[in-house]
Amino acid sequence: MDTHIKTGGQPVKPYESNRARMLISCPDGPGIVAAVSRFLHEHGANIVQSDQYTMDPEGGMFFMRVEFDLDGLDGRIAALRSDFEAIASQFRMQWNIYQLSRKKKLAIFVSKEDHCLVELLWQWQAGDLDAEISMVVSNHPDMKEYVESFGIPYHHIPVTPETKREAEQKQLEIVGGNVDLIVLARYMQIVSPALIEPYRNRLINIHHSFLPAFVGGKPYAQAYDRGVKIIGATAHYVTEELDGGPIIEQDVQRVSHRDDVNELKRIGRTIERVVLARAVKWHIEDRILVHQNKTVVFN
Amino acid sequence: MDTHIKTGGQPVKPYESNRARMLISCPDGPGIVAAVSRFLHEHGANIVQSDQYTMDPEGGMFFMRVEFDLDGLDGRIAALRSDFEAIASQFRMQWNIYQLSRKKKLAIFVSKEDHCLVELLWQWQAGDLDAEISMVVSNHPDMKEYVESFGIPYHHIPVTPETKREAEQKQLEIVGGNVDLIVLARYMQIVSPALIEPYRNRLINIHHSFLPAFVGGKPYAQAYDRGVKIIGATAHYVTEELDGGPIIEQDVQRVSHRDDVNELKRIGRTIERVVLARAVKWHIEDRILVHQNKTVVFN
């Protein structure tokens, strides 16, 4: 692909082949950190980075992210996982281990507004999003050539009130079990519960307001009408409740009475781009744990 | 008063005695700026600062703030006002002239939380709020000695469900026509429409959230429950609609999952203090024009 500057989707770096990240959520109690770190030490792993957080010292939830190196990880990961079961069950943990050599696969959904997609592709190309972009899905054909020029497949699936169910079925088939994360990069259709359920906490949306202010449509017009002095954007995991899922990241910028709705949109586009890219990056780097309707972000 | 550091309520500075500010709102049309500036020039005034804003070039509203010097202002202000009537009526203006030598008189309402009051008094003492503080009104007696140590009268007017009407009557009598601006510095009672009406656009409240998110009570608890990543505060003019009046200023700060409700409150106190003080300062300096439910702030 000639017209673009760098090739995204970098190869696995040497140090990555032996590195993994472990995410743990469980009820708090004594000895968790000791048990996990002793387990890793005894299995020959070296902890590179470790973060913990206890929601409430008296009987709350405990969250942990450990990044570690282990020589010959590929050959030993299965045993590591199976050995860990004893600790996990003792502390009633929800847990996962992610190898850095297994790049996450992304599907990006987009409608007509392209700024969030362009930003993700630009960051991916610059090597800042360490993932594979498996496909772009859109209800419009507009971005086809642009996306394909990156060597990324583009699926145009039109959505009309009549074809909505059929379109959703098609989307499900395409993303199937093949992607790890779906990113709604200003995808202006409400996604089907059939997509939300299998991608719970793996389906990120960018909402163009500082949630929970201005839920629903036309948030910049709402913001203008209310006369706010700061506007924002919110990246969140999608749940069945519209704009109600766990918030991952938000950012804002100051505006003034001089900014009309179009100017708010223009300013907002940069906030949206930055906020969504951060949320996607943190998800890719396994920095986010979800508990009930809130996120713990270790960054 | 000995225990405090500086004396607030500075005397009129020499340049202030001949300086005034004019605020104008009117339907937009050709020749307004020319008419106003020619009028001032012909009356011997020198424009020091001038700001205009047109909400929509095609048939919208026009807003103007002019700061000017005029020798012998005190003796000529009456004539200036009466001469301006012709222009004002030609362009259907709402307008006002404020002399800098006439310091605005403030009444500050407060309940138990003292941080906003303390900030206003500290800024006033430091010479940053160029006004008189005529009184502090509270439904609690706690701050009496502290406030009186500044030489400011403190009116303790208890409010209970039974005495609410009577208390409001008392408040009205005390502030009467004697103050120019009422500041609700974390006054935790809903103020009476009888107070709102005469002090329309002269009654500022600080709401401890980024409005319109978290209208109503316990906004920090609401923010914690929603898991927002940024919290804020909003200063607005009070209208009959709860937390719905014209927004003057907002500011925010980043928070994380580590911050519980108490930490949000602690962080929020500093935002509230700063936002309220800015809004009060801008009102005192005649920088705010209100149109429908929005503000134009020339700063």
Add this chain to the structure above:
Amino acid sequence: MDTHIKTGGQPVKPYESNRARMLISCPDGPGIVAAVSRFLHEHGANIVQSDQYTMDPEGGMFFMRVEFDLDGLDGRIAALRSDFEAIASQFRMQWNIYQLSRKKKLAIFVSKEDHCLVELLWQWQAGDLDAEISMVVSNHPDMKEYVESFGIPYHHIPVTPETKREAEQKQLEIVGGNVDLIVLARYMQIVSPALIEPYRNRLINIHHSFLPAFVGGKPYAQAYDRGVKIIGATAHYVTEELDGGPIIEQDVQRVSHRDDVNELKRIGRTIERVVLARAVKWHIEDRILVHQNKTVVFN
């Protein structure tokens, strides 16, 4: 050009054909605003937006930006300019009138790092930079195909210590008198005084630090070594003094001990992009006046 989403370089909008902006700098004195606004009114112009600023009321400098509509502007602009000479000379004004229908012509200089160029092209494409991009000039060939895919000429002028003078000569010839603004979008060569002089206050550079901290090379490494908690970027007009010209815009972002030099660079790239794009936009919209080594930005 097919692979891109929208066509940049929008046509002149209807309202723009009769709109102009006037920038004025002069010693302060009575009657300036009145004279200018009366002049415009008497010539049939309608002031859409007007900003003034006096650096020091007693004998300082006065700055003014007026945006106005005048029917049949194209046919009347010459007379307007010549009529204004009397006022300009009376008040010793430096002044200019810019018609919105005359889009400014930009030359963008870039080296290997592409993020600032990509941002400018993206904003231009999205219609947010209301200018023509006449050419991109680079000391590297890397971006040639990308830039040309937008229909923009790309001039590859290699620079080595031996060919520096010759290369500068070539640059001068190419930009000649043909462009209105040169943007150094991470152009990593020191530009020749022969280019600075004719483009004084029309040559914008983005410096990748919060100036005046970290003047010169490798500012992110400098910032890392100093252990700062906030990094920034600075857009400024280029003068003969390295990184010493009038600052147009700056912005910052919080960092922590966790961010190594590469992470600072990554975070910095987004700040640089946004800051440079804002500065270019403000220049294009005639919002910037320069006095000595400082800018007045009416935004």
Add this chain to the structure above:
Amino acid sequence: MDTHIKTGGQPVKPYESNRARMLISCPDGPGIVAAVSRFLHEHGANIVQSDQYTMDPEGGMFFMRVEFDLDGLDGRIAALRSDFEAIASQFRMQWNIYQLSRKKKLAIFVSKEDHCLVELLWQWQAGDLDAEISMVVSNHPDMKEYVESFGIPYHHIPVTPETKREAEQKQLEIVGGNVDLIVLARYMQIVSPALIEPYRNRLINIHHSFLPAFVGGKPYAQAYDRGVKIIGATAHYVTEELDGGPIIEQDVQRVSHRDDVNELKRIGRTIERVVLARAVKWHIEDRILVHQNKTVVFN
């Protein structure tokens, strides 16, 4: 003391009597986290919060902060410390354990500008600074009554070129070994190396600029002359190099050409207050580790 609102210096809360924090710096290597957490677990301690950071996975420095609960801490802390020696020596650790029940003792140095002192006292009074304020030391008598009204001793030690050495001697005697942290809250004298040495990494200064921009005197005048668009403040540990010590915290605020030096100072005062208070709070909460000339802040 009657005129103030709340009593600062809160008593030890129940949960604090059994809680401690451990700070560790050492060369990185395998097994550190495991060794520390196993040690604590085996001694019956429960880890409440734990943070680690490795400056460079390959042979860099390792930093750790652990907050833990241990029943009967007071009676067991001596044994805990002595038992830990084996681990500490194995990993060549620099380390410390701080009991929350031992409130840190502060000395605040101040000159004429009172805003930072007032903020610290206000936050202390509000219960946000969990420490004892043992004394205020000043080269001016102005704040004596104000400080004493909080029940805090005030030492007026005048400093003139002639008496400088003698004054420093007096300061040393007064703070002696009796305080844990010295805060220079806009103390406008250069402090003696004799004070710096014993209080290395326990002596915090607030510098009224965004360091390393505007080192030395009159930073707001320097900032005004340079025409920066953002100003800031920096809290840092004091070293022998003027304004060159490890940076703890910085913050900034946007300014414009309209802000003269006095306005920059006014805006700056609020930044200074907030930044210094944060740095002091983090030091009190044992969140800061210093390595060479940089800080690791776990917050």
